[in-house]
Amino acid sequence: IGCDPKSDTTSLLFGGKACPTIIETSTKKKLAGEEVKIGDVCFKRGGVFAMELGGPEVGRGCGGRGIIHGFELLEKLGFHDWDFDYVLLDFLGDVVCGGFGLPIARDMAxxxxxxxxxxxxxxxxxxxxxxxxxxxxxxxxxxxxxxxxxxxxxxxxxxxxxxxxxxxxxxxxxxxxxxxxxxxxxxxxxxxxxxxxxxxxxxxxxxxxxxxxxxxxxxxxxxxxxxxxxxxxxxxYTLVPATDMDMRGKNAAPQESLEVIYDEA
Structure with missing residues (x-):
C-alpha cells in the first residue's frame, strides 16, 4: 500500500504504470453516486497485490488528512480481514503529521x-x-x-x-x-x-x-x-545572543514615547 502523496510506491511493480489512487477514485465515484470496490483501486502482478492511497493536488489540501481518509475507506473495504502473508505500508518519514503517523499511533502495523x-x-x-x-x-x-x-x-x-x-x-x-x-x-x-x-x-x-x-x-x-x-x-559553535542594537540598527535610537501618564488622583 503506497501511502506517499507522490503515488509512486507501486510504479516499479507495474513497469512504470501509475495505478488509480484511492483518493482520486473515491472522489470520482462519490460524484457519480457510486461505491468504491476493491477492483477499482487494487491491482495485482506476480502474486503481489498493490494500491496507492494518493494525495491532494499541490497546494489544495493536507497530505496527512488524505492518508486518514484513505485508511477509512480501506477499513470499509475489509482491510482488517485481508488474508496476506505480509502487508507493507510505504510511508513518508514525516511523522510529525498525524496522518503519516497513523499506523504507529493506531497499532495498525x-x-x-x-x-x-x-x-x-x-x-x-x-x-x-x-x-x-x-x-x-x-x-x-x-x-x-x-x-x-x-x-x-x-x-x-x-x-x-x-x-x-x-x-x-x-x-x-x-x-x-x-x-x-x-x-x-x-x-x-x-x-x-x-x-x-x-x-x-x-x-x-x-x-x-x-x-x-x-x-x-x-x-x-x-x-x-x-x-x-x-x-x-x-x-x-557557542551561541551568541543578539541585541536590540543588532536587530534595529539605525532605528535603535530611543524614540519619544506617546504614552500619556496621568498624575495619581
Whole structure:
C-alpha cells in the first residue's frame, strides 16, 4: 500500500504504470453516486497485490488528512480481514503529521522498517520515526522498529553508526551502484533470482520477515549531529545572543514615547 502523496510506491511493480489512487477514485465515484470496490483501486502482478492511497493536488489540501481518509475507506473495504502473508505500508518519514503517523499511533502495523542513507537529513527523519515509536510505546502501543535498510550506501558509515546508537539492527545495505540506479530509473525489478542483486534482496526479505520489533533509543539533535564529522563545518559553535542594537540598527535610537501618564488622583 503506497501511502506517499507522490503515488509512486507501486510504479516499479507495474513497469512504470501509475495505478488509480484511492483518493482520486473515491472522489470520482462519490460524484457519480457510486461505491468504491476493491477492483477499482487494487491491482495485482506476480502474486503481489498493490494500491496507492494518493494525495491532494499541490497546494489544495493536507497530505496527512488524505492518508486518514484513505485508511477509512480501506477499513470499509475489509482491510482488517485481508488474508496476506505480509502487508507493507510505504510511508513518508514525516511523522510529525498525524496522518503519516497513523499506523504507529493506531497499532495498525507490527513493526517499522527504516530506510535511510548516509546523510543528515535522511537520518534526521529516521530518528524522528524512532521518537514516534517510543512515544506511542510509552502510551501503551505495541509497534516497534525491526531495523534499518541502508540505501545508496557509499561506505561512509554514518547510517551504520546511527543504527548502533539507537540500538536497532541493519537489515541490509544497498550499495550506491550505477547499475542499480539505471535499472531503478527504468522501472526494472532487480530482486529476482536471475539478477546479480537477487541474493541481496532475498536476504533483505528474510530479514524483514524475521526481525522482531524492538524499542529504539532515539537520539537528541546534538547526538545525531555527533555522528558526522563537523571539524570543517563549524562544529562546537557557542551561541551568541543578539541585541536590540543588532536587530534595529539605525532605528535603535530611543524614540519619544506617546504614552500619556496621568498624575495619581
Amino acid at each position: 507490527q513493526k517499522v522498517i527504516l530506510v535511510a542513507s548516509n546523510d543528515l537529513q535522511s537520518l534526521y527523519v529516521a530518528n524522528n520515526v524512532c521518537s514516534a515509536v517510543e512515544y506511542f510505546r510509552r502510551l501503551g502501543g505495541n509497534v516497534g522498529v525491526a531495523g534499518l535498510v541502508i540505501n545508496k550506501d557509499d561506505g561512509s558509515g554514518e547510517a551504520q553508526a546511527f543504527a548502533e546508537a539507537v540500538k536497532i539492527p541493519v537489515l541490509a545495505s544497498i550499495p550506491q551502484d550505477d547499475d542499480l540506479r539505471k535499472k531503478s530509473a527504468n522501472y526494472q525489478i532487480v530482486g529476482t533470482a536471475q539478477s546479480q542483486w537477487g541474493a541481496l534482496f532475498a536476504e533483505l526479505g528474510m530479514n524483514v520477515g524475521e526481525a522482531p520489533p524492538v524499542r529504539p533509543a532515539p537520539l537528541t539533535q546534538d547526538g545525531l549531529l555527533e555522528l558526522f564529522d563537523g571539524s570543517e563545518t563549524g562544529a562546537g
